[in-house]
Amino acid sequence: MTVVADNGRTCATCGGILSRMNVGPWCSKCSHVESAEGPPEMPAEFWAHAPLREALAAWHMGSVIAEYRNHPAHGQPLSQIQMGQWLDLSQAQLSRIENGPPPEMLSKLVKWATVLRIPADLLWFKLPNRATVESVDRQGFLRVAAATAATVMVSPDRLTQMLSETRTTINPTRVGTVEINQINEATQLFARWDATYGGGLVRDVVVAQLRVAVAYLRASCSPGDRAALQTAVGSLAHTAAFMAFDACAHSDADSMFALALDCAEESGAVNLRAKILSSMARHAIWTGRHHDGLGYARRAFTEADQLTATERAMLHTTQARVHAKLGDIPATLTSIANADRDFSRCVPGNDPAWMRYYDSAQHAGDTGHALFDIAVHGSFVGEARDRLTAAVNGHADAAARSRTMSTIKLASLVMATGDPDEATSIAGQALGRACDLKSQRAAEDIAELRRYAHRAKVRIPTPTANS
Known part of the structure; x- marks a missing residue:
């Protein structure tokens, strides 16, 4: 027998009287x-x-x-x-x-x-604050991003202006190759900006577009396109996560890396999964979670036979960074030797798009950064210096952030182990370049450089942009 509600509550749809046990809005x-x-x-x-x-x-x-x-x-x-x-x-x-x-x-x-x-x-976890970023036009933004990526590089201010002029539209009910290609092109555009200027430039806009891309996952999609869509969203999530990492927004980075890894694993994108795990390891190292970083790197190697030589070299350098932070010199040197071996076997044409950044300068810089943590204590100082110098001299303008961060590390190394006057000269170059970046990681490396300068009783002047 149906129990009639004492308070006379009725169904929001049909108007019928609700059961006393029914606390919902409908019968x-x-x-x-x-x-x-x-x-x-x-x-x-x-x-x-x-x-x-x-x-x-x-x-x-x-x-x-x-x-x-x-x-x-x-x-x-x-x-x-x-x-x-x-x-x-x-x-x-x-x-x-x-x-x-x-x-x-x-x-x-x-x-x-x-x-x-x-x-x-x-809840026992925090939901994202969706009110922090203005809504933007989904299709309009992706068309702008695709057109920009395919034609000329506009200024950061102009890009931000274009994005602020867009308007909200309705999410599509069906997604296909056109939308997938637009997401991929937008990701490549943002990755270029990130490498050149740092993660603080258009990070909020990237976060907004990531929300749009995640909404696409709920749209109808052919079985043949589903994996490609998940991979595209995973790649965009990785770019957004690394921007958050570069801005030292570590909680955001953790959430976005988790989303990226989820997409890569669900789509079976082994190569993207390895890249994400490598970035997660680097983020863990930066935040002092060294054993977590080692776990991420080892996890990435579970499918090493399906990775390219360049990807394996990247993972070995990540492992080297962890071992160096942990003070394990033999393991650090073994990982660097393995990285050098695999990098010597690289065939760039075999690598996915997101690995194109990993050239000889990047390899020199990553291995040099790994050696830095043992070199400042007196081990393999010359080798670390040679590799960081090769990175500084080899990076092109498109990798301005990597070049600047390697310059800062080189200055810190020379300040800690060599000639303070020479280190001051190198520091002047590093700080001048850093003024053009929007990278909190670079700012933290500069703070480290100043600590080494203080110990050497050297004053590092405050630079001006383009100095």
Whole structure:
């Protein structure tokens, strides 16, 4: 027998009287009709249900989803098929999530919490602040990015102006090769700006476009294009993550790297996965999580037989950086020797687009940075200096950030182990170049240089732009 509500609450759709146990806005019949487009925003009483609260307190999103499905407010439990449609999961995937260990991938937790409209104050993780970036025109932006990438390089100010002039449009219901190509072209454009000027230049705009690209994942797409779309979004997420890393927005970087890795692994993009894990390792090293960095690098090597020689060299240099930070000189030298061996076997034509930056100057710089941490304590000083010098002399203008950061490291090395006067001269070049960057990492390297100068009782002047 149906229990009639004491407060006279009625269904928002049909007007029928709701059961006392139904704290939702619709009756059982209408809730299934309304749910076709996605879950509604549920009232506070819904989230006060004891089993649901227990699942939230246990930090187990699978249990939260199961309790949501079985909530008495629905009249009858929602099926895993229906829930899977909302969450973009198959029934089998959802079953594993509900009955398996607590999911830990932050990007997925954020996605599922957002879809189900779980109140932020009930979650054990932080949802992104979507109000921090202005909305931009999705198709309009991608067309601008594609046209810019295909024609001439505009100034940073002009690019920002073009983006600010765009307007919001409706997300597409279907995505194909045109949109995928536009995402890829936009990613290449942003990666060039990042390498030349640093991550602080247009990072907010890249974050906005990443949200657009993630929305594309929810659109209809042919099976043949799905993996390509996931790879494109993963590549854009990696670029956005590295920009956040360069700006030392470390929480944002962690979230975006996780999203990028998720896309790469779901699409089976082995090469992109290796690049993302390498960047995650570098980020972990920078933030002092050295053992995490070593774990990321080792994880990237699980599919080493499918990587190019250049990619393997990149991963070996990443491992060398970790070993050097940990003070393991033999392991550092072994990793550098392995990196040199694989780099000698490089065939650039075999490399994916995102590895084109890794030329002889980049290799010299990355291995020189690894040696720096043991050289400042007196080991292999000449080798570290030679490699950093080769990087400084070899980097083109398109790699201005890498050239500047190698110059700063070289100045610090000479300041710590050589002639302070020579180091001051090198520092003048480094600081002058750094003025043209929007890189917080470079700023932190400069702070390190000043500490070495202070120990050497040398004063480093404050530079001016283009000095």
